[in-house]
Amino acid sequence: MESEIFTYINASARPGTGPMEDTRVAVESGISVENWPTDAQSRALENYVALEDATLITRLRDAGAALKGRTAMGELGLGLDGDTCGDALTKGLSDVALKIDTTGEARMAAAISGCFGFKPTYGLIPRAGLISLIPSMECCGILSNSLEAISTTTRTMGGVDERDPSMDPDGIDQAMAGFDQSGPSQDDPLIVGVIRDWHTAMGLEDKEFKAAVKKINTAAGIEIKTVDIKDFSLARTVHNIIGTVEASSSAGRFDSVRYGHRTGASVKNWNEMYIHSRGESFGPLVKAYLFQGGYFQYRDYNAFLDACRIRARLMASLEKALESVDLIVLPVAAGAVVESEASNTVSGFYDTFSLTLLANLTGNPSVSIPGAVSPGTTNGDAARKALQLIGPRFDDAGLLARASRISDILTGEV
Known part of the structure; x- marks a missing residue:
């Protein structure tokens, strides 16, 4: 079973001492672990072995976590084609799985697997040692069956x-202080x-x-409020343009x-x-x-500049909306879009992640809450039953605490 889920198994995985000493962690192949194969599921990194740990891996080791092994991922972090991080959790082979989230991959994988998936505030967790294509949107996502485990991780x-020059020391201080505080209670408005x-x-x-929102609205102490997000309908297009340009670079x-990988073809220089190697990689x-990124860089750069301006407006609009509410709720997926998760087209890729990518654009924390998943549930049905919550930047602890409350309401535990 393990060989079907892990592309590399750490035979010497031993827990240390610390707050994560009993926690088994699966790590996808786009996160550097010293002396582990780190190919990000791409021929472009064929046979590459990481020379050092990513900063976040060093911190997990220091906290006593046992690094279980490598899970498969979509090539260079794009999409979920071949992804196995959720399987490591559902099969009981791992307590926590780490997955790079640039468009919503961690939250979507969690929704499909029936567990929780969390994308932290951009700049809270160091990106040094992550291998991905969109640096201004990538985060180390965390999957687990336990929100408490996600919070500790x-x-x-x-x-x-x-x-990592993208980090905001003041915001980080605020976020870390939140984990040290008791946080919102189940009875708070x-x-x-x-x-x-x-x-x-x-x-x-x-x-x-709509049914899930109605159920949340019936719970004591909860109010549903409609908010306006300027240019929300353009989020997909903005991510597409900025993401492809950053990836091309x-x-x-x-x-x-x-x-x-280096081509085996006969070449003159x-x-x-x-050219041959890149074409094969x-x-x-x-x-x-x-x-697409090359096109926007060299043929339509004004589209990229416009996308950056709209992104700034989206960030400001979401921040303003979160001044009047504690969090925003959205589906993880809607309609039949998630069935195209293995699509080899850019449009199919964005069909799948059209609702999760907003938090990557704005840098806000977001957590997915699973719906009811049974052995016969399709990926599409599982994703459609899941919800995602988006909270204020650097209020990661508060969002996770509120997610626990929402989850209890949806499962009938309160």
């Missing part, structure tokens, strides 16, 4: 790292925001989401010179070697993604 991995006409803006409809490091989805 986030607290362990969080904190300033001088190797809670205002839950629902984005006005979200289904119309995205061209989607979801009766299950980031992929330049995969040059087949220092590491990774370094330039031919580079990436799968269909990554290739299409990089081609």
Whole structure:
């Protein structure tokens, strides 16, 4: 069973002492672990072995976590094709799974597997040692059957790292202080925001989401409030443009010179070697993604500039909305879109993640709460039954505490 889920098994996994000493952690292959194969499921990193631990891995080791092994992932963090991190949890082989989240992958994988998935505030957990394509949106996501385990893992991995210039020391201090405090109780008043006409803006409809919101609204002390997010309908397009441009730039490091796949074709010079190797190194989805980024970089750069401006407006609009509510609730997926998760087209990829990518654009923390998943439940049904909550930046502890309350309401435990 383990060989079907793990691409590499750490035979010497031993827990240390500390707050995570009894916690088994599965790590996907895009997160550097010293002396482990680290190919991010891409031929561009064929046979690459990490030279050092990612900062977050060092912190997990210091806290006593047992690193179980490698799970498979979508190539370079794009999508869920071949992903096995959720299986490590559902089969009882791991207590926590780490997965890079650039478009909603961690939350979607969790929803499909029937567990919780968390994307922390951008800049709370160091990115040094992550291998991905979209640096301004990537976070180390955390999956677990326990929100308490997610909270402990986030607290362990969080904190300033001088190797990551994107970190906000003041915001981090605020977030870490939140984990040291008792947080909101189950009886505190809670205002839950629902984005006005979200289904119309995205061209989607979801009766299950409406039923879940109605159930939340019947709980004592909870108020549902409609909020406006300016340009919400453009979030998908903005992520597409900025994401592909960043990916096109980031992929330049995969040059087949220092590491990774190098073509076996007969070539006359370094330039031919580079062209052939690059053509052989990436799968269909990554290739299409990089081609789009190249187009926006060199043929329509104004579209990229416009997307950056709209992104700033989205961030400001979401921040303003969260001044009047404690959190915002959205489906993880709607309609039949998640069935295209293995699509090799960029449009199919964005169909799947159209509702999760907002938090990646804005940097806000987001957690997915699973619906009822049984052995016969399809991936699409599981994702449609799940909810995601978005909270204020650097209020990660508060969001996780409120997620526990919402989860209890949905499962009938309160």
